[in-house]
Amino acid sequence: MTAVEALAEFAVTQRRTPLTADVRHAAVRAVVDWVSATVPGSETPAARALTEALAPTSGPARLIPSGRAADVRTAALLNGTAAHAAELDDIYRDAFYHPGAPTVAAAFAVADQLDSSGMDFLRAVTIGYEIGARIALAVGPAHYRNWHTTGTVGTFGAAAAAAELLRLDADRFAGALALAATMAAGLQQTFRSPSTGKPLHAGHAAEAGVVAALAAGKGLAGALDVLEGPAGFGVATAGVTDLTVTGLGDPFCVTATTVKYHACCxxxxxxxxxxxxxxxxxxxxxxxxxxxxxxxxxxxxxxxxxxxxxxxxxxxxxxxxxxxxxxxxxxxxxxxxxxxxxxxxxxxxxxxxxxxxxxxxxxxxxxxxxxxxxxxxxxxxxxxxxxLTRRGDPDDPLSDQELRDKFDELVPPFLGPSRAGTLAHALWNLPSLARMSALDWR
The missing domain is CATH 3.30.1330.120 (2-methylcitrate dehydratase PrpD)
Incomplete structure (x- = not known):
């Protein structure tokens, strides 16, 4: 069994088991935090420029926070870019990785298209975080010397979240991850030199992951040994010749993320x-x-x-x-x-x-x-x-109240107090949401 096949088998097998209360709550926190980053991020020059360039007008998905209609690919691209643009999105510390920006953006776009339930959406977020973070750990610090992990590995997280919502079987789920690998991109030179292009890494990862899952669902096949093969992702991007993915679900990575307390790197x-x-x-x-x-x-x-x-x-x-x-x-x-x-x-x-x-x-x-x-x-x-650690890291975490305070500081200036309050209530109650269309962004 190849690495992508093992990851797909894990994801599909997990469907038999409800999310535990702690994992479900961590996924809710991740989404609340993602919105806290995306709303101000949507008004940054980078996000505005991309939105103006693409000018979406119709489709089953929605831009956040405007609620403007867009096709699923464009929604993933623009929302993923906005989520990373204000440097407020979460971190998986041990892997130099921002999982939320691409993963939640992809999940929102596909969940909109399918009108999924809140619980299905949260499961997709959880699986996306897990698969992305575990691959990031497998390529290790060597990958981060030149590559921006959020742009590269984020493509896997986005593909996994989308594949989960699409309910792909194990073979096609593995195919989605295999296709994601060959579309992964993001060079560190983009943010080592003067540039406004860094947020595009997360947006591209979200879009590419969605494309990979949709295409795999229709039978487009990827190379199943693309992670560990002699010219695969591990060797090409990190010099890792024996890439293996371990520790799946022990614990779920969504429970061990860093919530940013500052709006910077x-x-x-x-x-x-x-x-x-x-x-x-x-x-x-x-x-x-x-x-x-x-x-x-x-x-x-x-x-x-x-x-x-x-x-x-x-x-x-x-x-x-x-x-x-x-x-x-x-x-x-x-x-x-x-x-x-x-x-x-x-x-x-x-x-x-x-x-x-x-x-x-x-x-x-x-x-x-x-x-x-x-x-x-x-x-x-x-x-x-x-x-020795950072405020918001897993060993010095923000409380739910501090996360609410972050949301209340960042979101109301852009949406107004009433709209922001209604949105916050809906997000904290995602497990009981019957359909994503009931989540009103207007």
Missing amino acids: GHTFAAVDAALELRADGVGVDDIADIEIETYGTATRVAGRTDPREPDEARFSLAYTVAAALVLGSVRLRAFTPEALTDPAIRGLVTRTTVRIDPELDELTPGRRAARVRITDRNGVSYERLR
Whole structure:
């Protein structure tokens, strides 16, 4: 049995067993968090440009949050892009992977087309998270050296979610995953250089996954050894010659995701958390002479920008996000407005910040994402804070109330309090939703 056949067999076998209460609740949280990211993301320049370029007008699926009609492929593409555009979407920490953006976007599009129940939708989300995250773990950190896992592996998560909703049998489910592999894409250079293209990775993954599942359902066949074959996904993208997928459902990966607490690259989070703790302890911005950030190597490579000028650059700058945390007290959407990007206090701190790799913290990755922030004041006194994990990680999770607070901060400014409140109630009650068409986005 090949890897995609084993994954498909697992998914189809799971249909015999109801989701446990904890897995079901985790899937609901994932969807609530996805909407919290997608609503503001839909108004970013990247998402708006793509929507204007495609100008969808009809179809059985819907764009979020407008409710505008679109065909299933376009809905997956645009919603997946929006979900990743504001850098607020969830993370599967151990695999350098954002599972929600592509997976939930694909599930929403196909569930709209089929008018699925809320429970069928949540099962699809759960299976998509599981298969995507397990493949991401199998290719390991080597894959993330050059590839953006959300764009590549996200295609598998999206295909799995769509295949589950379509109720594909094991053979065609495996075919969907095999086809997904050959359409997977997403290069890290897109966000290492000035660009607004990174969110497209998640959108493309959602769309490609949907196409793979729909095509497999009609008999289009993929190469079943595409993951572990000598010219397959593992070898080509990570140099992994013995790719195996293990640990399925033990536990379900949807129960172990990181919910983002800040609107920026997750590699900055530990440093931002440390800076916020120092600020809470009374370290004053006006007294800061210099800032030192010590963290793991991937964080310095991906988020090492020293002079960011645009929002998408600032979200990938340890120096900027730490400075914004110290000046503003949070790193949410406000931190990436033109006013914040040109704030003299923030810019001044950025110029006085040094970022370096700490070998001991580097050894902790990927299981821990740690950072140390050291601030020296004008009198030569130093203040230091070490964060061995990030707020929102599985070992320091956000509560349901904190997740509701995130939704309430991010969604009402775009939808209005009444519409946002109605939507929140419906999302938290997805298990009892009889038909997805009853979920009103208008």
